[in-house]
Amino acid sequence: MEIAGFGVEAWLNEFEKTATTDISQSSIAALTMQAVTALDGQQGQKFYAQLNATRLDYGWIEGSPEFKQQVSGLYQHVPADNVLQTNGATGANHLAIYSLINPGDHVIALYPSYQQLYDIPKSLGATVDFWHIQEDHAWLPDIDELAQLIRPETKMILLNNAVNPTGSLLDEALLKQVVTLARSVGAYVLADEVYEPLDDTPFVSIADLYEKGIAVNSLSKTYSAPGVRIGWTATPSVEITEIFRKYRDYTMICGGGFNDQLAVLILQHRAEILARNREIVRRNLKIYTDWVAQEPRVTLIAPHGISVSCPRLDIPVDDEKFCRDLLAQTGTLLVPGSRFDLPGHVRLGYCTDTETLQRGLHHLSQFLRQYDAD
Known part of the structure; x- marks a missing residue:
């Protein structure tokens, strides 16, 4: 098996811990343990008392009943028994693709987006066709292209919704068109939905639109808890869930009692966390878009309340050299667009803490001024 x-x-593995101003990340500013445990209403005392009484055995293999019920409540058509806990959304994506894709299968993947969604199927011997997002179409794909790509034997359509790194969102109308095409050939539709928007943009899960829809999500992005490493698969289909169960036994035993307990607490108090994060998105997006408006070397298709963005830079060097030099000279970290097959762009995570965002944008503007004499 070969994989890119x-x-x-x-x-990020090479550079994120050396940066002093990190505006590369895709999560909304991470919560502290103190902030999460204080959600128990007793400054963490109730949480830690429960934790101290917990045996360090495997715990609930698929996730505790409370976890599964909390996740089920995020959907209209997914019973709790069809929720399977995974090691983040990356674990959920891997489980779903590994479970359903065989050598020689035909799949279609939204591109560019999260690399897992096309390179894991390739590594398994599938034929992968790309359904392209288009910058001149607000980073959205054309449904007519998908109609041309789909075949009678197409096994799966893989989506990232909202899209990393562009922050664009496939709305309900477009998703329904995807479902119509998928249903016509019996294809699965997997949607990595970790970037659920936090503005007033309506969002609908693929699991609530299609009987063969597979929703992947986690606590990492919208819920500001990437360190918990808890994600899930959710589908209305009992048959698909049973397939996942078999393959899951080979990829993951359990999420661990501590992580499950923390995940339940976060989901129980999702309203407070999402209110906090909506305010971060609102405040930081205004700072960011105001900065773009006055920065002549940056253009942006604004994200829809999503924690990632993909600005285009007007620079005379390739984006990877630019990002390396920016980090070396200012301590400011971005992700080169080339790492997403989007040269000339960068991923800028504007949902870090506001002070870090402002400092990073200031460093970026100062660094860009060196090209003004060209």
């Missing part, structure tokens, strides 16, 4: 290097992960 994971561009964005390799970049």
Whole structure:
């Protein structure tokens, strides 16, 4: 089995801990343990008392009943028994693709987007066709292209909704068109939905639109808890869930009692966390778009309340050299667009804490001024 290097992960693994101003990340500013445990209403005392009484055995293999019920409540058509806990959304994507895709299968993947969604199927011997997002179409794909790509034997359509790194969103009308095409050939539709928008943009899960829809999500992005490493698959289909169960036994035993307990607490108090994060998105997006408006070397298709963005830079060097030099000279970290097959762009995570965002944008503007004399 051969697989390409994971561009964005390799970049962050090399550089994220050396940056002093990190505006590369895709999560909304991470919560502290103190902030999460205080959600119990007793400054963490109730949480830690429960934790101290917990045996360090495997715990609930698929996730505790409370976890599964909390996740089920996020959907209209997914019973709790059809929720399977995974090691983040990356674990959920891997489980779903590994479970359903065989050598020689035909799949269609939204591109560019999260690299897992096309390179894992390739590594398994599938034929992968790309359904392209288009910058001149607000980073959205054309449904007519998907109609041309789909075949009678197409096994799966893989989506990233909202899209990393562009922050664009496939709305309900477009998703329904995808479902119509998928249903016509009996294809699965997997949607990595970790970037659920936090503005007033309506969002609908693929699991609530299609009987063969597979929703992947986690606590990492919208819920500001990437360190918990808890994600899930959710589908209305009992048959698909049973397939996942078999393959899951080979990829993951459990999420761990501590992580499950923390995940339940976060989901129980999702309203408070999402209110906090909506305010971060609102405040930081205005700072960011105001900055773009006065920065002549940056253009942006604004994200829809999503924690990632993909500005285009007007620079005379390639984006990877630019990002390396920016980090070396200012301590400011971005992800080169080339790591997403989007040269000339960068991923800028504007949902870090506001002070870091402002400092990073200031450093970026100062660094860009060196090209003004060209």
